[in-house]
Amino acid sequence: MIPLEWVLILAAALFCAGVYGVLSQRNGIAVLMGIELMLNATNINLVAFWRYLEPGAATGQAFALFVYAVAAAEAAVGLALIIAIWRTRDTIILEDIDLLKG
Amino acid sequence: MSILNLAWLIPLFPFLAFVAISVFTYRNRALSHRLAIGGITIAFVLSQIVFWAAVLLPVGGGEQAYESPLIHWLSAGVERFTLGIYIDPATTVMLFMVPLVCLMIFIYSVGYMNFGTPEVDPRYSRFFAYISLFAAGMLGMVVFNNLLTFFIFWEIMDTCSYLLIGFWYEKKSAYQAGLKAFLVTKVGDLFFMLGLLLLYAEVGSLAYRDIFNPGTLEHLAHTPFLGTQFSMATVIALLLFGGTVGKSAQFPLHVWLPDATESPPPVSALIQAATMVSAGVFLVMRVFPIFAVAEEGVLAIGGIHITIVALIGALTAILASIIAVAQNDIQRVLAFSTISQLGYMVAAMGIGAYVASAFHLITHAFFKALLFLGSGSVIYGMEHGHRDSRIANCELQTHVRAHSPCSHPEEFDPNDMMNMGGLAKRMPRTFWMFLIGGLALSGFPLVTAGYWSKDAILVQAYEQSPAIFWVLAVAAGLTAFYAMRPICMTFFGQPRSKAAEHAPESIPSMTVPLIILAVFAVGLGWAGIPEHFPVIGGLIPNWFHHFVGSTIEAGNAAEHVAEAAHGFVWQPTALWVIFALGGMALGGLVYGWKPMQAGEMDRVEAAMRKVWLGWLYDAMRDRFYFDEIYQATFGRGSILLADLFYMFNHGVVDGLVNLVGRAGRGLSEVSDVFDLRVVDRLVDLTGPGTRALSDLSAVVDLKVVDGAVEGVGDTTKAGGRFIRPIQTGGIQNYLLLVSLMVLALVMTFLMMLFLQI
Numbered sequence: 001m002i003p004l005e006w007v008l009i010l011a012a013a014l015f016c017a018g019v020y021g022v023l024s025q026r027n028g029i030a031v032l033m034g035i036e037l038m039l040n041a042t043n044i045n046l047v048a049f050w051r052y053l054e055p056g057a058a059t060g061q062a063f064a065l066f067v068y069a070v071a072a073a074e075a076a077v078g079l080a081l082i083i084a085i086w087r088t089r090d091t092i093i094l095e096d097i098d099l100l101k102g
Numbered sequence: 103m104s105i106l107n108l109a110w111l112i113p114l115f116p117f118l119a120f121v122a123i124s125v126f127t128y129r130n131r132a133l134s135h136r137l138a139i140g141g142i143t144i145a146f147v148l149s150q151i152v153f154w155a156a157v158l159l160p161v162g163g164g165e166q167a168y169e170s171p172l173i174h175w176l177s178a179g180v181e182r183f184t185l186g187i188y189i190d191p192a193t194t195v196m197l198f199m200v201p202l203v204c205l206m207i208f209i210y211s212v213g214y215m216n217f218g219t220p221e222v223d224p225r226y227s228r229f230f231a232y233i234s235l236f237a238a239g240m241l242g243m244v245v246f247n248n249l250l251t252f253f254i255f256w257e258i259m260d261t262c263s264y265l266l267i268g269f270w271y272e273k274k275s276a277y278q279a280g281l282k283a284f285l286v287t288k289v290g291d292l293f294f295m296l297g298l299l300l301l302y303a304e305v306g307s308l309a310y311r312d313i314f315n316p317g318t319l320e321h322l323a324h325t326p327f328l329g330t331q332f333s334m335a336t337v338i339a340l341l342l343f344g345g346t347v348g349k350s351a352q353f354p355l356h357v358w359l360p361d362a363t364e365s366p367p368p369v370s371a372l373i374q375a376a377t378m379v380s381a382g383v384f385l386v387m388r389v390f391p392i393f394a395v396a397e398e399g400v401l402a403i404g405g406i407h408i409t410i411v412a413l414i415g416a417l418t419a420i421l422a423s424i425i426a427v428a429q430n431d432i433q434r435v436l437a438f439s440t441i442s443q444l445g446y447m448v449a450a451m452g453i454g455a456y457v458a459s460a461f462h463l464i465t466h467a468f469f470k471a472l473l474f475l476g477s478g479s480v481i482y483g484m485e486h487g488h489r490d491s492r493i494a495n496c497e498l499q500t501h502v503r504a505h506s507p508c509s510h511p512e513e514f515d516p517n518d519m520m521n522m523g524g525l526a527k528r529m530p531r532t533f534w535m536f537l538i539g540g541l542a543l544s545g546f547p548l549v550t551a552g553y554w555s556k557d558a559i560l561v562q563a564y565e566q567s568p569a570i571f572w573v574l575a576v577a578a579g580l581t582a583f584y585a586m587r588p589i590c591m592t593f594f595g596q597p598r599s600k601a602a603e604h605a606p607e608s609i610p611s612m613t614v615p616l617i618i619l620a621v622f623a624v625g626l627g628w629a630g631i632p633e634h635f636p637v638i639g640g641l642i643p644n645w646f647h648h649f650v651g652s653t654i655e656a657g658n659a660a661e662h663v664a665e666a667a668h669g670f671v672w673q674p675t676a677l678w679v680i681f682a683l684g685g686m687a688l689g690g691l692v693y694g695w696k697p698m699q700a701g702e703m704d705r706v707e708a709a710m711r712k713v714w715l716g717w718l719y720d721a722m723r724d725r726f727y728f729d730e731i732y733q734a735t736f737g738r739g740s741i742l743l744a745d746l747f748y749m750f751n752h753g754v755v756d757g758l759v760n761l762v763g764r765a766g767r768g769l770s771e772v773s774d775v776f777d778l779r780v781v782d783r784l785v786d787l788t789g790p791g792t793r794a795l796s797d798l799s800a801v802v803d804l805k806v807v808d809g810a811v812e813g814v815g816d817t818t819k820a821g822g823r824f825i826r827p828i829q830t831g832g833i834q835n836y837l838l839l840v841s842l843m844v845l846a847l848v849m850t851f852l853m854m855l856f857l858q859i
Binding site for chain 1: 832833837838841
C-alpha cells in the first residue's frame with residue numbers, strides 16, 4: 001500500500017497549486033477553480049486519514065461528501081457573483097474590481 | 103485466465119486517448135486524431151477478440167454469463183463494492199456494434215472537420231478528445247458488472263453529449279440544445295437513480311449476478327412496495343425505465359433529441375446511433391429479468407392489457423413518425439426517425455420480445471449511423487457548394503472562409519431539404535449509400551437488415567398484443583413514407599439552389615466509412631433470419647436468436663411458445679410489408695415521380711391545406727407543440743417559482759427586517775424624548791455645582807488630557823497613512839496577506855515546537 005505520507009504530500013501539493021491559482025490568476029473563474037483545487041486537496045486528506053487510520057468508520061467519507069456539497073454550493077454562488085459582476089462592470093478581471101477600496 | 107478478460111482493456115484505450123489529447127497533444131491536430139482513432143481501433147480489435155471468443159467458447163455464449171475475477175473497488179463504511187467484467191450475449195453483441203460504428207464515425211470526422219484544409223475546425227483536437235471519452239463511456243457501460251458503474255458511465259456520456267451537442271457554442275441554438283439535452287435527460291436519470299437506490303436497499307448489491315439470481319428475483323416479485331398492491335419489482339422496473347425514457351428519448355421526454363442535431367453530424371451519428379440512445383434500450387435489455395418478473399405494470403385500456411413500457415414505446419413510435427413527415431431539416435427527419443425506431447425497440451421490450459428488440463438495436467445502429475453520416479456528407483457538400491457559388495459571386499472579397507464567405511453572409515441553411523435536389527448526379531457515392539440506409543430504415547423486404555429486425559418485432563407483437571402490432575405497422579408505413587421523402591427531395595430532380603448546383607462529392611475519408619456501414623446495414627440481417635421463413639429460412643441458421651435468446655432461459659417462456667407453436671406465421675409479415683411498401687410507393691410517387699421545383703410548397707402540406715388540415719400540418723411541423731407546452735409549464739413554472747421566492751424575500755423577509763428596523767427607530771425616538779425631558783433636566787439641576795468643578799478640571803483637561811488624546815489621534819493618523827497603500831481593494835492582495843500571515847504563524851509555531859522556546 002502507498003504510504004500515508006505520499007498521499008498527504010500529494011494533497012499538500014494540490015493545495016499549494018490551488019492557493020497559487022487563487023492568488024495569481026486574474027480571471028475570476030480561474031480563481032474559483034483554484035478554490036476547487038484546495039477543497040479537493042482537503043478531501044484527499046479526509047479520505048486518506050479515514051482510509052489509513054479509521055477504516056472502520058464512515059466519518060472521513062461523510063465529511064468528504066459534505067465538502068462536495070459545500071463546494072457545489074460555493075461554485076454556484078461564486079459563478080452567480082461573477083455573472084453579476086460581469087453584468088454590472090463588464091469585466092471579471094479581479095484587478096479591475098476594487099469595490100472594497102475604502 | 104480466460105481470453106474474455108481482455109474486455110477489461112476495451113474502455114481503457116479510448117479513455118487514454120482522451121487524456122492524452124486533452125493534456126498533451128491538443129496543439130497537434132494530426133497527432134490528436136491519430137491518437138483518437140488509434141484508441142478506438144485497439145478497442146475495436148479487442149472487442150472483436152472478445153466477441154468471437156464469447157461466441158465460439160462455451161463460456162459466455164451459453165446460459166452462463168462470464169464474470170471475471172473481482173477487484174475490490176469502492177467501500178463506504180461497511181459496504182463493499184466490487185468491480186469486474188460481465189460478459190453475456192447482450193454485452194457481446196453490443197461489443198460487436200459499438201466500437202465498429204464508433205471507428206467509422208471517427209474516421210469520417212477527420213474529413214468532416216476539414217482536416218488539412220484552411221477551414222479546419224478551430225477546436226479540432228478537442229472534438230476528438232470528446233468523442234473518445236464518449237466512446238469510452240459507452241464501452242465502459244457495456245462491459246462492467248454492476249449497475250453502479252453502469253450509471254457512472256451513463257452520466258459520463260451525458261456530460262459528453264452536452265459538450266458535443268453544444269460543440270459549436272458560438273451558435274446560440276447549439277449551446278441551448280446542449281443544455282436542453284442535458285437537463286431533459288437528467289429528469290429521466292433522477293428516476294433511474296431512485297430505482298438504483300431502491301434496488302440497493304432491497305437487494306444489498308448492484309452486481310448483475312446478485313440481482314439476477316432466481317431467488318432475488320422471486321423475492322422482488324413478491325415483496326409489496328410500501329404496502330401498496332405493486333410489487334417491488336414493478337416499482338424498480340418502472341423507475342429504471344424512467345432512465346430509458348430520458349436517454350432513449352421516449353415520450354414524454356423525447357424533446358431533446360431533435361435539437362441534438364445542432365451538433366456536428368458525426369456527433370449526431372454517434373449520439374443517435376451508436377452510443378447514447380442505444381444506452382437507454384440497453385438498460386432495459388440489461389435489467390430485463392426484473393422487467394420479466396414485474397408483471398403488474400400492466401394497464402388495462404378497453405379490456406386490452408398493455409404494459410406501460412409497450413404503451414410508451416408504441417406511442418413514441420407513431421408520434422415521432424407522424425412528426426417526421428412534416429420536417430424539412432434533413433437531420434431532423436432522421437432524428438425523429440431515430441425516436442420512432444427507439445419506440446419500436448422499447449415497445450418490443452414491453453411485450454417481452456427481448457431478442458427482437460436487441461436485434462433491431464444492432465441493425466438500427468448501423469443503418470442510422472449510415473443515414474446520419476450520409477446526411478452529413480450531403481450537408482458538407484451543400485456548405486462547400488454554397489461557398490463555391492458565393493466565391494463566383496463576390497469577387498470583391500479576398501479572404502474567404504467556409505462558414506461566412508462574404509462580408510454580409512445571407513441566411514443559408516445547408517440542412518434544409520428545400521434547398522437541395524438533384525444531388526444524385528453531383529454526389530453519386532453518397533447517394534447510393536444513403537439510398538441503402540433509407541431502404542433499411544423503411545424495411546425493404548428480404549434485402550435489408552432493417553427488414554429482418556423489424557419483422558422479428560412485428561411478428562411477436564402480432565402474437566402478444568394486436569393493438570401494439572397495428573400501431574407499429576402503421577408507424578412502419580409512415581416510416582417508409584418519410585424515409586423516401588429525403589431521398590427524393592435531396593437527390594432527385596433539379597437543384598433548387600445555387601449551393602446544390604455546385605455541391606461536390608465528399609472526400610474518400612467520408613465516403614469509405616459510409617460504404618462499410620452500408621455493407622453491415624444490408625448483411626447484418628442475415629444473422630437473424632427466422633428458421634421457419636419460406637425458402638431462405640434454413641439456409642443461414644438464426645444465429646442471433648440462438649445466441650442472444652439463450653440469456654432469457656425459461657424466464658420468458660412466451661417467446662419460445664410463440665416461436666414453437668406456430669412455425670412461420672405469414673399474416674403479420676404480409677400485413678406490415680404491405681404497409682411499408684405502400685408507404686415507400688406513396689413516398690416515391692409524391693416526391694419522386696415529379697420532383698419538386700424551387701419555391702414549391704411541400705406536397706403533403708399542399709394536399710393537407712387543400713382539405714382543411716393545414717392546422718394539423720402546422721402542429722406536425724411544430725412537433726405538436728411539446729416544446730412550447732414544456733416551456734409554458736415547466737420553464738415558466740420554475741421562473742414563477744423563482745419570482746415567488748423573490749416576492750417572499752422582498753415582502754416577508756425584507757418586511758420583517760424593515761419592521762425590526764422601524765421598531766428599533768421608534769424605541770430610540772422614545773428614549774430620545776426621555777433623555778431630553780428627564781435625564782437632561784436632572785443633569786441641569788446638578789449643573790451649577792459641577793460647573794465650578796468643571797472649570798477647574800478644564801484646565802487639566804485642555805493641557806494634559808487633550809494633549810494625550812491628540813497625541814494618540816496623530817499617531818493613529820500617521821499609522822493609517824503608513825498602512826493605507828495595502829488597502830487596494832483587490833481581494834487577492836488581501837488573500838496574499840492572509841496567507842503570508844498564516845504562513846508566518848505556522849512557522850512560528852513550528853519553531854516554538856522544535857526549538858523548545
